Amino acid sequence: MAAEFTTTGLSDALVILGAAGVVIPAFARFRISPVIGFILIGLAVGPAGLGALAARFPWLGYVTITNPHAIEPFAEFGIILLLFAIGLELSFKRLWQMRRLVFGVGAAELLISAALIGAGLFWFGTPGSGALALGLGLALSSTALVLPLAGTDGPVGRAALAMLLFEDLALVPIIFALGAMGPQAGEEGFGPLIRVVLLGAATIAAMMVIGRLFLPRLFAQAARTKSPELFLAASLLVVIVASLLTTAVGLSPIVGALVAGILIAETDYHDEVESITAPFRGLALGIFLITVGMSVDLRIVAANWQTILIAVVGVLVAKAAVTATLLRLYGTSKGVAAETGVLMSAPSETTLIVLGAAASAQLISRDSAAFWQIVTAIGLTVTPLLAKLGQVAARRIERQRGAPEPTAVEVEPDASVSVILGFGRVGRLVADMLITHGKRYIAVDSDVDSVSAANRDGYHVIFGDAGRPNLIERLHLDNATALILTMDDPVLLVRLTRRARQLYPDLTIVARARDAAHAAELYKAGATDAVPETLESSLQLSEAVLVDLGMAMGPVIASIHEKRAELRQQIMEMGDLDREPAQRGGRLRDATTPR
Known part of the structure; x- marks a missing residue:
């Protein structure tokens, strides 16, 4: 009885592992969900499939779920x-x-x-x-x-x-x-x-x-x-x-x-x-x-x-x-x-x-x-x-609504462009500054209405859902100059940052952060620069107050830059980073209000 149980268990394990070894690569090759493959395997090797013939053909007991x-x-x-x-x-x-x-x-x-x-x-x-x-x-x-x-x-x-x-x-x-x-x-x-x-x-x-x-x-x-x-x-x-x-x-x-x-x-x-x-x-x-x-x-x-x-x-x-x-x-x-x-x-x-x-x-x-x-x-x-x-x-x-067709996101492999993920107020402002300085870009957004409106206004925006699996792989960022993440979703931002850093170790990644703690998470995930909105608004407010009080613009701007650098160093230390600050480059940049 023990030998029979052991043989049955081993044959069932063989069927399951064999199914995984066949279904996953075969269905991935044809870009079909392996879900269908596993269900079809169950249909074939189950008691209503080949398992029904195991009594007549004992060898089927080794390739069916008994x-x-x-x-x-x-x-x-x-x-x-x-x-x-x-x-x-x-x-x-x-x-x-x-x-x-x-x-x-x-x-x-x-x-x-x-x-x-x-x-x-x-x-x-x-x-x-x-x-x-x-x-x-x-x-x-x-x-x-x-x-x-x-x-x-x-x-x-x-x-x-x-x-x-x-x-x-x-x-x-x-x-x-x-x-x-x-x-x-x-x-x-x-x-x-x-x-x-x-x-x-x-x-x-x-x-x-x-x-x-x-x-x-x-x-x-x-x-x-x-x-x-x-x-x-x-x-x-x-x-x-x-x-x-x-x-x-x-x-x-x-x-x-x-x-x-x-x-x-x-x-x-x-x-x-x-x-x-x-x-x-x-x-x-x-x-x-x-x-x-x-x-x-x-x-x-x-x-x-x-x-x-x-x-x-x-x-x-x-x-x-x-x-x-x-x-x-x-x-x-x-x-x-x-x-x-x-x-x-x-x-x-x-x-x-x-x-x-x-x-x-x-x-x-x-x-x-x-x-x-x-x-x-x-x-x-x-x-x-x-x-x-x-x-x-x-x-x-x-x-039918006049929106662009949400085809698979693709960025030209030979194009040295900056890629902006998210095209709300923050993404639009980033695009404006890139245009002002003659830098090429392409933006990706999941809101079809925003995509349509942006394209009518002359921006280069395509449809793409940042929440979809494998989006980063489909962007072909090998030759991109930078990846700018502007979405207002802290969890998604950290996940995309980590994935992009794993795939492209040398890519410049600039991400929007809600606060200092979120910026520390982004740095830990591999961001080159993180922009905490709360700190930037405080710095901008301080600058306006000092100028209104009669301080000279030059010293005020210099002190703001010094404070920004100090805060950036503190945030990076919060993230327990392995890299030196000089390896990351850049400074904390201005952030706008959320979309």
Whole structure:
């Protein structure tokens, strides 16, 4: 028995690792998302594929997944690591800034989509409680697939992230509510839900307090050992402990992983944690996608393809329409609203959890749950295609509005130009000064209206979303004279600075900073110069006061320059830089008000 178990486990591991080795490079070669490849592998090697023939051809047991349930914990771990990575990209300040999107648009999107889908199912004969359960489950969208496709920094990614965060928080209340609605719930009602909410809130608050005190010390000790293995072990320990804590009090483990990521994001070690856990996150996510493919039985699909097609299209259209409409009411541009709506239209991996809870509560039959599981799996499979469709829809809408087509950002490799990322008030002023001194430039902005207006005014601006993955690579900055970052997004500025410095060690990078602390972060990430707005406004105010008091302009300007140099040195020391100030060159330049 032990030998049989070992052989089974090894063959399953061989299939998974072999799939990763084939799918990732093959699909990357044709610029197709590996998501589709992993799902197709799961479809092929699962019990409804070649696995069904393993009894007749024993050798197939070595190239198929013989025990699908054995790899489900690893798939769940992939989702946990994904939410942990999302937490690493957030901060408490950023979450507070997104509160209207999370608890306003996010809540409305979930509830209205659930009501619309549930009403449609009720119209076609599904009982009321079952229609409500299915509506809530199908209204959820896939965190595991949407965020890797959209990123978290661009307008589409930010909108999707806000709605997905609310859905992840609402998952546990949904499951408890379905249990309370079931005929076997007795008189417990919503009492267990209230207890879980209160206990969960207390647990999360305790995690935040303890994490702020304990995590910096933990990672500092791990960093002193200079052992990557110990640093990885500490990272995984934090994720697992946080997930176990929230699971123990009745919450989802992904909530604990998200909180752990946010806490580590507030430390100086978040970049190292993110990079060292990335390989495990990618492989575990691949395992999850394989389990999604294994849940699709092509024989059932072939026998009911018309009904399944109607169900899939109905869910996609309803969710896309609700999401896009709410984002437009929130003030988002038509292109971004359309792309986000299409991207968020497919059901989620957590839909499968809700379907299981609804079936256990006897709100829907087992056959109905199996049918909607297939619909969910198909929706997850086509999510990468929906992402492409959303981009096409956004481009078409923008062309109809007279906006430039958002093609892939490209800067001529042989052109010695300065590249300006962000063309609001700050970017426009920088362009004006470059023009005044006869310097060539090209600007990139994600607001199609700003791009159109700038081009009409004679500026050289192209469309591009700085929040999209691999933007820096597509800019071809090998021969650029400078990269100027002017966006009003502190987290994105640090990330772009770090990426640009890794790719182009000799490139001049000038970045806009909110204050001295943010400027120190930018210097640490590799900026040549950082421009703290708060300090510059203070210096300009001081200059105006001294001149108005009758001081000569020359000595005043000289003293301002001296103070600027002193402040710059202090900021660089805050960033704990390795390079000497002379190696960076330049002075802090004037900053304008935010866009």
